[in-house]
Amino acid sequence: MKETISDNNEPATELDVIPNTSSETKDVAAPTSTVHSDPKSLEATEKRNVKDVDQLTNGDTIHDLDANKGKDDQDEDSIKSTEAILDGHKTEVNEDQDHHETCPPDSMEDERLEKPELDRFMASCQKGDLNTIEELISNGTIKATEVFSDGITGLHWAAINNHLPVVKYLCENETSKADPNAAGGELRATPLHWACRNGLVYIADYLLQHAKADVTLRDAQSYNALHLAVHSSNIMLIIYLVYNYCSNSQSRGEGLYIDEPDAFDRTPLHWASYQGDILTVNLLLKFGADVKKRDKTLFIPLHWAFMKGYKSVLKALVNAGSDIFAKNDQGKNSFDVAKDMNCYNLWVKVLQETGRDPKHGWELKKQIIDPKHGKLVTFLAPYLFLALIFNLCSFHNGLFLPKLFAGVSIFVGSIFVISKFVIPTYLIDDNAVAKSPLLAGIFSGTLFWCLVVWIFKILPKLLFHNFLDNSILGGIAYACVWSFFKAMFMNPGVVPVPTDNHVVLEDIKELVKSRRFDSEHFCVYSFVRKPLRSRYSNDRKALIAKFDHYCPWTYNEVGVRNHKVFMIFIYTLNLAVLIFLQLSLEFFENSRKKSGYESDQEDNSCSILSKNLCEGYKNHHFHFNLLFFCLFNYIWLLFLCLSQTFQILKGLTTWEFTRLTSRHTKAPDSVTFGSTPNNHKRPDVCLCAKLVGLDQFLITAKVAVLSLFNSSSIEQHQPLRSLDIPTDYGYKTNFLDFWFLGEIEWRNLFFLPIEGEGNLNRQLVDYYRLWEYPSKGPLLV
Secondary structure (H helix, E strand, O other): OOOOOOOOOOOOOOOOOOOOHHHHOOOOOOOOOOOOOHHHHHHHHHHHHHHHHHOOOOOOOOHHOHHHOOHHHHHHHHHHHHHHHHHHOOOHHHHHOOOOOOOOOHHHHHHHHHHHHHHHHHHHHHHHOHHHHHHHHHHHOOOOOOOOOOOOOHHHHHHHOOOHHHHHHHOOOOOOOOOOOOEEEEOOHHHHHHHHHOOOHHHHHHHHOOOOOOOOOOOOOOOOOHHHHHHHOOOOOOHHHHHHHHHOOOOOOOEEOOOOOOOOOOOHHHHHHHOOOOHHHHHHHOOOOOOOOOOOOOOHHHHHHHHOOOHHHHHHHHHHOOOOOOOOOOOOHHHHHHOOOOOHHHHHHHHHHHHHHHHHHHOOOOOOHHHHHHHHHHHHHHHHHHHHHHHHHOOOOOOOOHHHHHHHHHHHHHHHHHHHHHHOOOOOOOOOOOOOOHHHHHHHHHHHHHHHHHHHHHHHHHHOOOHHHHHHHHHHHHHHHHHHHHHHHOOOOOOOOOOOOHHHHHHHHHHHHHOOOOOOEEEEEOOOEOOOOOEEOOOOOEOOOOOEEEEEEOOEOOOOHHHHHHHHHHHHHHHHHHHHHHHHHHHHHHHHHHHOHHHHHHHHHHHOHHHHHHHHHOOOOHHHHHHHHHHHHHHHHHHHHHHHHHHHHOOOOHHHHHHHHHOOOOEEEEOOOOOOOOOOOOOHHHHHHHOOOOHHHHHHHHHHOOOOOOOOOHHHHHHHHOOOOOOOHHHHHHHHHHOOOOOHHHHHHOOOOOEEEEEEOOOEEHHHOOOOOOOOOOOOO
């Protein structure tokens, strides 16, 4: 397993390649691509995999670095200057072994011919032929501990090929039990070592929990189970070992030390950093791994992270307190190593994004503005520049192009200044504007000026003439403002992370027992059991229950706790815009009549506008510009309302709906929703569509249309109605589930979740601990 975190994304989002360990039922092809059967070739491959990492002398790994780092052939000499420090550690033993990596000796073949029953036993263990194994052991033909001269047992082969029933039989049968700590092969590795090197969680769990394998044993290369698990990059196995057996104290008598050094004094954090494995790095740091540990070449983990040059790993190590000026045995610090690995520019960017100041020796910057104040300035700035723009653009008075240019300049310039000088005080990100309160400020600033215009201009003129409309608008405006700030500041439904690791460990054991210990059921970012319908938010750095989407207009995620108020917000906002439009037109009409407007005296400047709008354009330009901006935003607001309503009626969240429709052309008849987000890159042009909800609307419209048909001509599109959506209990039930909390009573319509409670199939469930969906009844309404 290799995690796919790009340089431009924080863990992101994207873990589709984390193996689902619950499906480990077939022969495992690691480290080779075939069933493991040849001991010499297996040992050679294992040594070769480690040697590629250990020595870095051939340059193969270096040339495979991320293309984004822009490696050039002309820089190879510089690269080798860093590699050279490892040359001295190539031992004569490894050199002698290279000659035999692909040439098993003839004596091994002779042994197989001399002991055909033992050879048959080993082959059966490799293939998982339990019947043959039972026959050979039960009749006394073979003992489970019998080996060839290489010392590899049948348990080794069953373990590495992921044959759990065979492993169980070999360890539990009463005739001849296998030794779980038997060391075999040239590396003198145990079956547990073989399983860990290949990331086999359930095999490792059985050997440790039931066969009582010794987790502290080392192979000939001085690697224990944790080292080998880190080499495999299977984060699920590493989580299992760390929570079960690791301690951050070296004095612990049993178990594993989180900073256990190998023969070259490299800790698991050194290896994870070298591999660019951000998930493992974060886990080890959480458990207290020391970022200042040095290996025999005086490399700290930060130095090794440059070998792959992943931005997320470098940032994690710097934030954890790595010494950026630490020198290796060649006297090179992180800047020198970065130059050798051709990622100096990336390194500088990482330091800047972690708050380092290049003008003062890369010390932490002293922020002029407090982060809280920076957020407040970002939020309130649109209140000012929107007012300036609306007031400036009085186009009827002439100078159309200069005023338009000035208005656009103020808008763009304000955003540039805020993004350049204010947002960096609290957020440094490639997409910082969308993740800042700026868009929420633009919305709330627009709403604020609408209320000002209504209260001080429309209301005094039309209070009694349009008393009902004004009263309704007042009530809707109150509900809109209340729901907006509620949706903005309310906890969206963050799944609480237990402070006691033993609670997490019990969840891990339960998941392992039920064969569901994978990234779909356990969050590899927050390290907590993952409820159904939840998703990890990179922005909030937390797992959100019943995650819907991140809304930049409310500067918050939408989840189980604030989804209802979010819907109240967008519904009331829709109505408020329509009523504000109606009152504005009547205000313009009233103003036109009082000013003695005559249509036959109008010039061509209002040829495309109605009489009332023309009055606003000429004499109330601030009001007119504000109304036009509201109508422009109403377009995406309408899209958002329609798509959200459709999804509620189908019992789906936006995230579930997006995942479903992204694969509906190839989806199976039954769909289950995991929690692992995809990390596909989208063009920048899609960002605008995403911000205004247009992408949701287009997907919703497409699926809604396709769902109306059942003809075979569109069967390939897999209409939504043909999918078995586990959360779809019928339109009526879905609608009631969303709006009511508990029993379907009017008083429950006004309740909001206190924690993670919500209705599902008219049953009150806890979304913080939702492990199974309520069963569907025979009838769906």
